[in-house]
Amino acid sequence: xxxxxxxxxxxxxxxxxxxxxxxxxxxxxxxxxxxxxxxxxxxxxxxxxxxxxxxxxxxxxxxxxxxxxxxxxxxxxxxxxxxxxxxxxxxxxxxxxxxxxxxxxxxxxxxxxxxxxxxxxxxxxxxxxxxxxxxxxxxxxxxxxxxxxxxxxxxxxxxxxxxxxxxxxxxxxxxxxxxxxxxxxxxxxxxxxxxxxxxxxxxxxxxxxxxxxxxxxxxxxxxxxxxxxxxxxxxxxxxxxxxxxxxxxxxxxxxxxxxxxxxxxxxxxxxxxxxxxxxxxxxxxxxxxxxxxxxxxxxxxxxxxxxxxxxxxxxxxxxxxxxxxxxxxxxxxxxxxxxxxxxxxxxxxxxxxxxxxxxxxxxxxxxxxxxxxxxxxxxxxxxxxxxxxxxxxxxxxxxxxxxxxxxxxxxxxxxxxxxxxxxxxxxxxxxxxxxxxxxxxxxxxxxxxxxxxxxxxxxxxxxxxxx
Numbered sequence: 001x002x003x004x005x006x007x008x009x010x011x012x013x014x015x016x017x018x019x020x021x022x023x024x025x026x027x028x029x030x031x032x033x034x035x036x037x038x039x040x041x042x043x044x045x046x047x048x049x050x051x052x053x054x055x056x057x058x059x060x061x062x063x064x065x066x067x068x069x070x071x072x073x074x075x076x077x078x079x080x081x082x083x084x085x086x087x088x089x090x091x092x093x094x095x096x097x098x099x100x101x102x103x104x105x106x107x108x109x110x111x112x113x114x115x116x117x118x119x120x121x122x123x124x125x126x127x128x129x130x131x132x133x134x135x136x137x138x139x140x141x142x143x144x145x146x147x148x149x150x151x152x153x154x155x156x157x158x159x160x161x162x163x164x165x166x167x168x169x170x171x172x173x174x175x176x177x178x179x180x181x182x183x184x185x186x187x188x189x190x191x192x193x194x195x196x197x198x199x200x201x202x203x204x205x206x207x208x209x210x211x212x213x214x215x216x217x218x219x220x221x222x223x224x225x226x227x228x229x230x231x232x233x234x235x236x237x238x239x240x241x242x243x244x245x246x247x248x249x250x251x252x253x254x255x256x257x258x259x260x261x262x263x264x265x266x267x268x269x270x271x272x273x274x275x276x277x278x279x280x281x282x283x284x285x286x287x288x289x290x291x292x293x294x295x296x297x298x299x300x301x302x303x304x305x306x307x308x309x310x311x312x313x314x315x316x317x318x319x320x321x322x323x324x325x326x327x328x329x330x331x332x333x334x335x336x337x338x339x340x341x342x343x344x345x346x347x348x349x350x351x352x353x354x355x356x357x358x359x360x361x362x363x364x365x366x367x368x369x370x371x372x373x374x375x376x377x378x379x380x381x382x383x384x385x386x387x388x389x390x391x392x393x394x395x396x397x398x399x400x401x402x403x404x405x406x407x408x409x410x411x412x413x414x415x416x417x418x419x420x421x422x423x424x425x426x427x428x429x430x431x432x433x434x435x436x437x438x439x440x441x442x443x444x445x446x447x448x449x450x451x452x453x454x455x456x457x458x459x460x461x462x463x464x465x466x467x
Contacts (some may be wrong), residue, residue: 003040006109006365023187023271035120042112049102055448058082073197076125084159085198090119091190093444094323126197138206141165146230148215151179152443153434154236158207171213183267186300191461196200216401232429232457239396239435250345254354258297258393265300282389285309286357289393295326296336297391309335314342314362314375356384423453
């Protein structure tokens with residue numbers, strides 16, 4: 001019989017007092033008994049709407065049923081048939097707006113904690129199978145595919161192509177694989193050891209990862225296809241080019257893009273004692289933006305020793321695009337939310353360093369093209385906030401390097417690669433997906449794009465050799 005408890009089992013977490021001072025993971029995960037009890041809340045619906053909300057179509061009721069039966073390896077096999085990164089997705093996917101949003105249990109209570117159960121299964125598997133490949137040795141079908149970028153879309157595409165027998169090589173510009181998973185998401189939300197374990201799963205099963213290779217500079221897509229023998233290329237290079245507001249003072253010392261700030265903290269380990277990574281040890285920080293990246297930057301700045309950190313966002317709390325859980329964690333940790341507030345200028349001292357940020361109050365008008373109410377400036381509402389650091393977290397766009405070095409590749413005006421829903425671009429044999437196509441989005445949407453492209457690449461190569 002299903003467990004008809006209305007509320008999902010809460011996720012154990014570190015206390016706010018403890019986590020303000022450490023980059024240790026905030027959410028601690030379910031133990032076995034909690035996971036089994038939560039899994040028993042699943043009704044095992046005949047028409048599982050939760051699957052329709054999952055961009056990679058994990059067979060959710062099936063894996064949850066196996067957890068309820070304590071067949072954890074069976075549950076892992078079900079998940080990993082669809083997802084190359086279960087331990088990552090269980091931590092950072094916005095389940096509340098995807099699979100859990102459509103869960104039937106949510107009609108008369110809270111949805112089943114699908115993400116927490118996915119994390120439990122993946123963590124248990126990884127703890128028991130360290131150093132072992134998950135599948136039989138890779139058997140090559142004789143065809144080579146190149147992947148540009150080792151972020152979520154590239155890893156998902158590589159995993160699926162590897163299963164189909166392709167010899168897959170991932171080219172990564174940074175010195176560590178993982179893309180945004182290692183440079184963008186903080187340790188307290190996604191430990192880097194988890195990312196390494198997931199990428200190791202791929203290399204143990206035959207995927208090659210070459211780091212420190214900047215495609216478009218070190219070598220081009222043309223060279224990969226014409227000289228290196230790759231029959232298809234998937235571009236999953238992400239969206240790492242930061243945006244700014246074009247307001248006065250953005251060139252002052254102490255103004256960062258969230259991308260740069262988080263890269264210094266996460267990838268270059270500025271949070272470790274004795275680190276020689278240059279970073280400002282701020283006292284008062286303003287983070288401009290309201291998404292997950294803004295929450296990550298604000299909570300990182302707090303852990304780096306800031307006395308006060310403010311989120312400055314031009315809309316209200318209902319319009320915050322960040323995950324509800326991230327907002328709640330930020331509030332618990334003491335982040336100040338300055339909502340309906342919009343920066344107009346960053347002011348500096350005689351040394352050219354940030355000393356304050358000048359803002360105006362906003363009200364919400366009629367909905368705009370995004371469906372959210374448009375922020376409107378209040379008259380005579382100018383005020384300033386004393387800060388020594390400003391972090392801009394208002395979005396990113398794709399780096400133009402691949403666009404500018406690949407002939408015949410059509411792109412959007414804002415820099416995104418034009419691709420159909422299966423990842424096909426204007427250039428035969430070149431596929432693309434994830435943030436390089438859509439602009440900054442979620443990990444799981446990027447993975448879904450990578451999986452669709454893998455199927456399209458398989459069909460393209462088979463068709464090419466059919467005659």
